[in-house]
Structures are given as structure tokens and as C-alpha cells.
Amino acid sequence: MSGQRFALLDPAAGISGDMLLGALVHAGAPRDWLQGLPARLGVSEVSVEIADTLRSGIRAAKVTLRLADGETEGPGDVPEDGHHHGDDHGHHGTHHHDGAHGSHRHVGELLERIRVAPVSDWVKTQATRAFTLLAEAEGRVHGIAPERVSLHEVGALDALVDIVGCVEGFERLGVTEVYSRPVALGNGWVRAAHGVLPVPTPATAILAEGLTIAPDGPVLGEATTPTGAALLRALSRGAPRGAWRAVRSGWGAGTRDPEGYPNALRLVLAERVVEAAEVAVIATDLDDLSPEYLEPLREALAAAGALDVQAWPTQMKKGRIGFRVEALSPPECIEEVTQAFFRHSTTAGVRRWSAERNTLRRRTWELETRDGDRIRIKTLESPEGPRVKPEFEDVKAAAQRTGRPAHELAREFQEDALRLVRTQAGEIEGPDHPEKESSQ
Numbered sequence: 001m002s003g004q005r006f007a008l009l010d011p012a013a014g015i016s017g018d019m020l021l022g023a024l025v026h027a028g029a030p031r032d033w034l035q036g037l038p039a040r041l042g043v044s045e046v047s048v049e050i051a052d053t054l055r056s057g058i059r060a061a062k063v064t065l066r067l068a069d070g071e072t073e074g075p076g077d078v079p080e081d082g083h084h085h086g087d088d089h090g091h092h093g094t095h096h097h098d099g100a101h102g103s104h105r106h107v108g109e110l111l112e113r114i115r116v117a118p119v120s121d122w123v124k125t126q127a128t129r130a131f132t133l134l135a136e137a138e139g140r141v142h143g144i145a146p147e148r149v150s151l152h153e154v155g156a157l158d159a160l161v162d163i164v165g166c167v168e169g170f171e172r173l174g175v176t177e178v179y180s181r182p183v184a185l186g187n188g189w190v191r192a193a194h195g196v197l198p199v200p201t202p203a204t205a206i207l208a209e210g211l212t213i214a215p216d217g218p219v220l221g222e223a224t225t226p227t228g229a230a231l232l233r234a235l236s237r238g239a240p241r242g243a244w245r246a247v248r249s250g251w252g253a254g255t256r257d258p259e260g261y262p263n264a265l266r267l268v269l270a271e272r273v274v275e276a277a278e279v280a281v282i283a284t285d286l287d288d289l290s291p292e293y294l295e296p297l298r299e300a301l302a303a304a305g306a307l308d309v310q311a312w313p314t315q316m317k318k319g320r321i322g323f324r325v326e327a328l329s330p331p332e333c334i335e336e337v338t339q340a341f342f343r344h345s346t347t348a349g350v351r352r353w354s355a356e357r358n359t360l361r362r363r364t365w366e367l368e369t370r371d372g373d374r375i376r377i378k379t380l381e382s383p384e385g386p387r388v389k390p391e392f393e394d395v396k397a398a399a400q401r402t403g404r405p406a407h408e409l410a411r412e413f414q415e416d417a418l419r420l421v422r423t424q425a426g427e428i429e430g431p432d433h434p435e436k437e438s439s440q
Contacts, residue, residue, distance in 0.1 A: 005247065006177035007170060008240055009232070010266040012214060013254070014184045014223025017162025018073075020231060022061040022252025023267035024169035025050060033172060034063070037165050038157075041117055046157050053253050056262035060251035065158050073158040075190070075222060075255050105156035107135040107149045113160060119168055122176060126167045130234035134159065134226055137206040159227050166231050173269065180236040182214030186223030204229050212239070218261040241332035243273040271363075272330070279307065279357045280329045282337055284347040285314060287322030294323065297344045304340035305333025307357070328357065364391075367417050373398060377417045386425075388417040 009015065009023075025031055031050050038046040049064040066072050114127050135146035142149070151159060170178060185200040185208060192201070199222045200208060207229035216223070247269045254263040289297075298309045306327040316322040325345070329337040334352070341350050360380045367375045367390075375398065376391035390413040398413075399406035 004177075005173075005175055005269060005271050006179060006240065006244075007173070007175045008244075008268040008270055009178065009180040009236065010268065011180065011183040011224065011228070011232070012217070013219055013261060013263050013265065014186055014225075015228035015232060015265050016225040016254065017159065017166060017227040017231065018063045018065065019252040019254050019265040020166045020228065020267070021063040021162065021169065022050075023250045023265045024166065024173065024252070025063065025250070026059075026061040026252060027173060027248055027250030027267050027269055029169045029172045034165055034169070037168070038065075038161055040119075041113055041160060041164060043113075043157050043160065046161055048161070053257075055251070055253050055257060055264040056260070058251055058262045058264060060253035060262075060264045062253040062255075065161055067154060067157065071154050073154055104150040104152055106147075107131065107151070108147055110151075110156060110160050114164060117164065119164065120171060123164065123168045123171055126234055127164045130163045130167070130230045131159070133207060133233050134163075134203075134230040137203045137226065137230070140206055141202040162227050163231065167235070170235070175269065177237065178235040179238060179240040180211075180232055181239065182212040183208070183229075183232060184214045184216050184219045184223045186219055186221055187216050188221050190222045200224065201226070207233055211236075219263075220258050221256065240270070242330055243277060244270045245273045246270050277357055278331065279355055280331065280334050280337075280352055281326055281355050282306075282329055282334070282341065282350050282352050283324060283326040284341055284345065284350045285316060285322050285324050286345060286347055287316045287320045289323070289346045291323070293345075294325070297325065297341075300340045300344040301327045301337055304336040305329060306337050306340075328355075367413060367420065369398070369413065369416070371402070373401075375413050377413070379417075379421060386418065386421045388414055388421060390414055390417065 009020075021034065025034060034050065035048045038044055038048065045068045047066050047068075049066060051062045051064075053060055053062045064072055111128060111131055114124055114131065117124065119127075132146065135149045138149045139146040150156075170176065185204065188199050189196045190199060190201060191197075201222070203226040204222075204224055207226055208224070211229070211232055249266060249268045251262070252265045252267065254265070256263050294311050298311070301309045306329050308328045309325070311323050311325045314322055314324045325341075327337050327341070338350055338352070341347055360382055362378060362380050364376055364378050367377045369375055375394045378389045378391065380387040380389075390410050395406050395410045395413065398404075398409050402409070
């Protein structure tokens with residue numbers, strides 16, 4: 001429904017870990033959260049620098065990860081004259097296997113840091129998947145097992161903070177669904193540990209398998225790094241389906257600042273639009289499912305993407321009393337909702353037909369209450385003005401915490417929420433209690 005937020009990555013100029021971190025910060029992820037992340041991961045020798053910059057006149061956030069000695073990861077592009085200029089360290093001179101010289105970190109050590117990190121299970125799962133994809137690609141390149149892959153100190157710590165930070169950054173923005181447009185890989189050559197490699201480098205080429213590739217256009221040099229490709233593979237569900245509405249966007253700057261195009265990654269926060277859309281009605285009749293299991297079925301259908309679920313008693317053959325269960329599904333979730341019927345009910349089959357659905361635009365946000373708690377509020381934008389309703393589960397929890405009657409709290413939250421919504425619309429003067437609104 002409207003209000004179900006997701007992220008859309010637009011890597012028309014490529015993607016790297018630092019570009020995605022910059023886009024997340026520019027889109028609203030807290031800067032102090034990102035700057036405190038290395039210490040939380042046990043790598044306090046890494047510092048995070050965040051700067052506002054321009055790329056072809058577009059304002060963007062530039063994130064730089066730096067070790068205590070000042071060393072950083074940077075582009076390793078080889079100019080057309082064949083000579084590498086500057087002191088930046090290339091992304092692709094960093095990945096080795098056992099026996100390579102220099103200071104290195106094994107992938108297993110980095111995965112262990114993720115396992116014990118103070119982050120959510122979702123962040124651990126996605127970050128582990130991205131790191132595993134990266135190790136598998138490097139293993140294929142070098143002909144070794146993924147667990148034997150090691151990364152140069154700079155590249156290892158850079159990748160650790162990049163991957164965990166990018167995944168947790170989406171969580172900080174209230175997003176767990178990520179989609180993407182075609183990705184540019186770049187062109188030319190990059191300097192690696194044993195010479196120069198064509199773009200895309202072998203590891204990036206492996207990680208790009210299954211991704212939709214965009215024309216390079218004016219993009220110069222290496223556009224997509226192995227870390228950026230691994231994040232796309234781990235997080236992106238491909239192109240978004242159905243209608244959607246942009247809510248906010250952010251730009252993450254790359255290190256290079258070429259003329260002629262913005263070397264930056266665009267991130268769009270969006271929400272699905274179903275105010276007027278075609279839906280599928282998926283229905284079944286049940287006479288051998290206990291009524292107490294209708295609620296778990298309803299929850300499973302909603303988790304599968306159903307927009308609405310209804311159930312009512314009906315009389316079936318041989319006079320048996322049963323239940324008709326109907327779920328409204330957006331086109332992109334039909335298969336998932338159908339499978340939820342089969343997995344979570346006793347049905348042997350479902351019926352399906354198309355329908356048109358028109359709804360009021362809606363959003364969900366949080367109200368800071370007079371006691372300092374936060375309550376989810378649903379707002380419908382009707383022709384007569386906004387309608388607000390506190391989330392029942394939040395009201396019930398507040399009643400249990402305070403000992404006050406739930407219906408009194410619901411009325412209080414509704415009045416305060418409506419006052420705040422009207423204040424923000426400029427209809428009335430500010431409320432006595434200045435609640436804070438934050439989007440979900």
C-alpha cells in the first residue's frame with residue numbers, strides 16, 4: 001500500500017561502497033551514526049570523513065574511509081597515456097590468497113566481526129551474503145576456495161565498513177526492500193597487484209552476472225567496484241514493479257570529478273502507489289480449518305504482499321459452515337499470495353479475478369506523545385481533510401505501560417495527531433504539546 005517504502009538505486013555512473021554510503025547520508029541517514037560505525041565493528045583505526053561536494057553541479061555527499069596512517073582506497077584507473085598518476089590506491093590491488101605478501105585480513109575474520117557486531121539480524125544476514133559473494137568471486141578469479149581469500153589491510157577494512165554501513169544505512173532509513181536500475185560498469189584499465197586489468201575487472205565481471213548492465217555513455221574508468229557489485233547482488237530485487245511515487249532522493253559522490261557527467265550514485269526513496277490500480281482478488285472457501293487459525297492465515301497473506309484480507313462465514317455443501325477468505329493482491333505479488341494460501345490454510349485451490357481498486361492516499365508516521373513515547377499514526381487524505389487513527393497495537397501497549405484505559409489514550413492520540421497534521425498544513429496554530437513527526 002502507499003506508505004510501504006523502498007529504495008531505488010540508479011547506478012548510471014556506477015556504484016561503489018563509498019558512493020552508496022554517501023547517497024544514504026544525503027538521503028537522510030545520520031552522519032554521527034556512520035562516523036561511529038567503525039568503533040562498533042571493532043575497527044576504531046578507521047575514520048569516516050563526510051563532506052558536501054558537487055558533481056557536475058549536483059550537490060552530493062562524499063564519504064571517505066581513512067586508516068590512522070592516512071591510507072585510503074581510491075580509484076586505480078590507468079589514464080590513456082598508460083601511466084598511473086597520483087597516490088590513490090586502486091580497488092583491485094587488494095585481494096589476494098594465502099601466501100601473498102603484506103598485511104592482510106582473511107574473509108573469515110571479517111565475517112566473524114559481522115557475526116558479533118551490535119547490528120540487527122537482517123543487517124548481519126545481508127552483510128554476510130554480500131561479503132560471501134565477494135569472497136566467492138575472488139576465489140573464482142584466483143582458483144582458490146572462498147575461505148582462503150584474504151584482502152589487503154586497507155581494502156579489507158574499507159570493505160567491512162562499506163558493506164555493513166550500506167546495509168545498516170538502509171535500515172536507518174526504514175527500508176528493507178531495495179531495487180535498482182541498470183548499472184554502468186565503466187571502461188578502460190585499472191592498476192592491480194600484478195599489472196593492469198581491463199574494466200570490468202575479473203571479480204566485478206563475476207559479481208555482475210545476473211545484473212542488468214547499462215550502456216557506459218560518457219562514464220570514464222572503473223565505474224563499478226567489486227564491493228559495489230556485491231552490494232547490488234545481495235540487496236537488489238531488480239527493477240521495481242508497479243506504480244510508485246518518489247519521496248526523497250540522495251546523491252553519493254565518487255572520488256573522481258570528471259567534466260561532462262556527474263560521477264555520483266543516485267538513491268531514490270519511494271513508496272508504492274495503489275490509490276487507483278488494478279488488483280487481483282484471490283479467494284478460497286474453507287470448511288476444515290479451525291477459526292482460530294484464520295488470523296495466522298491473514299498474517300501470512302499480508303506478509304506475502306496482500307493489500308487487504310477479509311473473511312466471513314458461509315454455508316458450504318452438506319450444510320457445513322465454512323469461511324470465505326479473500327485477499328487483494330497487487331499484480332507483482334499474485335504468486336506469493338497464492339502460495340501463502342496453500343502453505344497456511346487447508347485449501348486445495350483458489351479462485352482469482354481482476355478488479356479495480358481506488359483508495360485515499362495514506363501514510364504512516366510516528367507521533368511523540370505527551371509522555372515521550374512514540375505511537376504510529378495512520379493518516380488518510382480525504383476530500384474533507386485528513387483523517388487520523390492511532391495504530392491499535394501501539395495504543396494497547398501504551399495502555400499496558402501506563403494503566404490508563406485504551407479508549408481514552410486512543411482519543412488523546414487522535415486529537416494530538418489531528419492537531420499536529422492541521423498545524424503542519426497551516427490550518428491552525430501550533431499544539432500545546434509540540435509532537436515530532438517522523439516518516440516510516
